Amino acid sequence: MTTDVLEKEYKDLNDIAAVYDYHDFDRIIRHYMIRAMKPFLVPGRALEMGCAYGEFTEILTNHYQDLTVIDAAEEFLNHTKNRVGDGAKYILGLFENYQPTEDEKYDAIFIMHTLEHLLDPVDIMRRAKSWLTPTGRLYLVVPNANAGSRQIAVKMGLLTHNWALTEVDHKHGHRIMYSFDTFERDARAADLNIIHRGGIFFKALANFQIDKAMQHGVIDEKYMEACFQLGYIYPDLCNSIFLICD
Numbered sequence: 001m002t003t004d005v006l007e008k009e010y011k012d013l014n015d016i017a018a019v020y021d022y023h024d025f026d027r028i029i030r031h032y033m034i035r036a037m038k039p040f041l042v043p044g045r046a047l048e049m050g051c052a053y054g055e056f057t058e059i060l061t062n063h064y065q066d067l068t069v070i071d072a073a074e075e076f077l078n079h080t081k082n083r084v085g086d087g088a089k090y091i092l093g094l095f096e097n098y099q100p101t102e103d104e105k106y107d108a109i110f111i112m113h114t115l116e117h118l119l120d121p122v123d124i125m126r127r128a129k130s131w132l133t134p135t136g137r138l139y140l141v142v143p144n145a146n147a148g149s150r151q152i153a154v155k156m157g158l159l160t161h162n163w164a165l166t167e168v169d170h171k172h173g174h175r176i177m178y179s180f181d182t183f184e185r186d187a188r189a190a191d192l193n194i195i196h197r198g199g200i201f202f203k204a205l206a207n208f209q210i211d212k213a214m215q216h217g218v219i220d221e222k223y224m225e226a227c228f229q230l231g232y233i234y235p236d237l238c239n240s241i242f243l244i245c246d
Helices: 003-019 024-040 055-060 074-087 121-130 148-155 167-171 180-189 207-215 221-233
Strands: 045-049 066-071 089-092 106-112 132-143 194-202 238-245
Touching: 024 055, 024 132, 024 194, 024 207, 024 221, 024 238, 045 055, 045 121, 055 066, 055 074, 055 106, 066 074, 074 089, 106 121, 121 132, 121 180, 132 180, 180 194, 180 238, 194 221
Parallel strands: 045 066, 045 106, 066 089, 106 132
Antiparallel strands: 132 238, 194 238
């Protein structure tokens, strides 16, 4: 990519971070992500690519003592620093400009709800693969175009099709919606070896609906746990889908 393109990308990401609207559910889903992937975690040095407000970063500090975080949005990185402190090392910059040394390669790299924001997600996955140790793993999570809530929105006429980007998607800088087929297509294009796939949290309501329902006591933790368990049975209807690669 040209310098002009990367400079615009850096500015766009910081503009998005300044107006990013986080739902309570966005924070909650991070805890379900780690639960879904926990059986496949490998120990060692870890890298998180994209941190948002640090919810997942804080979770990772419970599993990795040597954790590095890279994000191009200064607001996100500062927020995460204030939240996590010395629990991680921080790098401000674009993924496209980052290059660790041979001594800095990682055993675990996490790209959580980030690929959908990128200009070239295949290139970033390929680059991340090159930063892994020989026994390292790449953990990828994206929002699911086929989530039950999105399919309901299509039937209601709120979306034209499952992969359509909403106004909120555009506001948050999403460039693509993934489903299992396109997700795996891009992972294969990046020469990744997929060792596990799955869904995280069976989802029939939109994020804001879940927030309101929880605030008013319409749904509780038992409901949320049931939706997480159903995700193992109906991965294609989940809020998020994940791939674990080596």
